Amino acid sequence: MMGQNSLIAFVLFVCYFNGINSEQNDVKIIKNCTLDDLRNINDDFKSVNSHLLNFAFFDCNLPALPDAIFFNVLNIKSIEFVRTKISTISTFAFNGLDNLETLTIGGNANLTLLQQWTTSNLDKLNQLNLYQNGIRHLDKIALRRYPMLAHLILMENAIGEIPEGFFDFSLNIETLNLAKNQIKKIEYSTFKVLLRLIDLDLSYNQINFIDSYAFTTTTHLKTLKLNGNQLTTIHSKFFYNLAGLEYLNLSENALNDYTGLDEDAFQQNSKLLHLDVSHNSMISIKTHSLNGLKALEILNASHNQIASIPSTALKDLTNLKHLDVSHNKLTLLLDNQFASLTSIESINLSYNEISSIQQFTFTDLKTLQTLNLSSNQLQMYEFLEQAAEIKTIDLQNNQYHEINLTAFRTFETVHLNNNHWNCSWLLMALSKRDHLVSNIEFGFEFDDFGLENSRKLTQDVQCYDYRQLDKPTIQRIIIINSDCDATRNEKKKKSTINTYPRTFSKLLNEEFDYKACLLWTVVAVFLVIGLVRVGKYCLERSEKKSERYRIVQQEKVLKDIDEYFAKNSKRKQRS
Structure with missing residues (x-):
């Protein structure tokens, strides 16, 4: 039917x-x-x-x-x-x-x-x-x-x-x-009857006022989005009754260091998993502003003006897995600054002004796998010696001229693109294959089809000749990875060095290369044969020349003898 x-x-x-x-x-x-x-x-x-x-x-x-x-x-x-x-x-x-x-x-x-x-x-x-x-x-x-x-x-x-x-x-x-x-304001009475509310999205309004007790009755709230508004203050009472809150987005507001996050603003939010305070105007993270966030897994504080992070401010974040403090004003990282982050997996500190990192900053972070320090002002690398657990590190766009490559022996992936490498050091470092990790990146990769049409992954590196300190000249070096295996991360790469624009540089190989060895052997054999032939030709020519000279001398001697006997005969006839 x-x-x-x-x-x-x-x-x-x-x-x-x-x-x-x-x-x-x-x-x-x-x-x-x-x-x-x-x-x-x-x-x-x-x-x-x-x-x-x-x-x-x-x-x-x-x-x-x-x-x-x-x-x-x-x-x-x-x-x-x-x-x-x-x-x-x-x-x-x-x-x-x-x-x-x-x-x-x-x-x-x-x-x-x-x-x-x-x-x-x-x-x-x-x-x-x-x-x-x-x-x-x-x-x-x-x-x-x-x-x-x-x-x-x-x-x-x-x-x-x-x-x-x-x-x-x-x-x-x-x-x-x-x-x-x-919407410009949230009053106490706005949501007071919504006792079953779980997800509330107030993003991208014009909210500049929230009553301190506006969320008092919405105790089941798990997701709250307040991003893209005009909030300047987060009072400690705002989220006091939201014990089950799991996601809170406060990004793109006007939170600052003076009226921004109150002390103990999240004290009762022990189940909060994700907190986003990015794109505000905070100068620092206050000592007690993150207290109580023992379940927090993701903290995004990027795109602020943060110049310091007290280690005590992170003391409750023992479950934190991902920390993003990129695009701020940090200049110095202290010893054991992140020591309380015992579950941390990734830290993003890119686009700051960091020039100094103390030796034990990342010590004992056993779970840390990814560290992003790109686009800073780093010239030091000693802190890496105490960060053996890290698998991937990004040091692109810093101020490195030289670096000890042995510091990266325990890393799986290293990004060193766009640094101010000294050309002399770079050539010497690359020539010492034992000091080069297999998946280090010095430049931007591109495909190159070289000998025998075999695909080669090539890195283009810009380096500097510092022999003229007042005006260092820029040069280019091409690193050719001759391992054509698509799963190059599972197999050790073979690298050659090309000082642009040398003609036969692709034939230079830092490891024992059977093809190169065979090719050079063939070249040597032909060279020896050629030299033998040239030597034989020169010898034959020399012998012929000596023979002609001997004949000429013999004829001259015979002529002199004939003349001598002729003169003697004439004298006897006269007498």
Whole structure:
């Protein structure tokens, strides 16, 4: 029977909407419709009561929804009105929709008022989604007929104020999204009846005031987003009753060092897992401002003006796994500064002004795997000797001229790109293969197709010739990794050094290379053969020249003898 009714429903849709409708995942999608098409639905589904229907209206022209428009379609489960040009909805528009569970009205800029749209209770309505409309005003009794409403989405409207008592008829709300509106303040009475509230999103409003007791009754709250507002102060009483809070976002506000985080602001939030205070104006992390956060796993304090982090401020963060203090003003890291972070896995200190790190700063951080110190002013590396547990370290964009590569023997991945390397040191260091970790990066990688069309991963390194201290010259060095295995992290790389632009530098290899050895042997054999032939030719030529000289001398001697005997004969004849 249900299958037959579904077929009837589909046929009726085709007949009345002439191809402007489609069916997808049991949802009846109606596009480019008018009010007359809407009335046809009401007339033609009187007999279809045994099948729950889902309607979605897109890009229609429905400036007004009249009374009881769906009165005869009793089994509608969900309705969507997206970009349908709705500006008014009658007080009786959704009467009769006793089985309605989800109502979505979105993308209607002319809908400015949220009011009562039915005079009978919709006891099954669970989700009301009113996103991206033009709603500015909230009628105090707008939610009166939705007693079981659990999810209310009002994001991206123009709401400036939540009237007192607005939620008095919807006590079961668990998810409330008011993001991207124009709300300026949160009063004590705003959420006081929402005892079951779990997720609250107030991000990207204009909130500059929150009553100290605004969240006193919302004790089940787990997620709270206050980012993108104008808050300057977080009082110690704000989150005092939120013992179950797990995620708190305070980023992109105006928190500063003087009126920002109160001492013990999170003292009662022992279950908080993720805290984001990034993109504020804090100069330091106060000694007791993070007290009580014993379950915290992620702390993001990036993009502030933080110049110091007292080790005592981190003393309760024994469960912290990820710390991000990038884009701040740190200049010095002290011994054992992070000693209390016994569960830490990654620390991001990039884009600070760090020039000095004491030797034991990262000592005994057994769980630390990733350390990002890129874009600082480091020239020292002694602290690495006490950080053997780290697997990946990023030292890009610092001030290194030279560094002891043996300090990286225990690391799996090392990024040293964009430092001010001394060319002489770099060439010498690379030539000592035993001192080079297999996956160190000195430059930016690119593909090179060299001998025998074999793919070679190449690093382009810029270095400096400091022999002219007043104006060091810039040179380039090409490091060619001749190991073509795609899983190069599992196999030791072979590297050659190319002082750009040398001609046969790819043939130089720092490890024993059978191909290079064979090639050089062949070259040597041909060279020896050539030398032998040249020597033989020179010898033969020399012998021929000596023979000619001997003959010439012999002929000369014979000539002299003949002349001598001729003269003697003449003398005897005369006498």
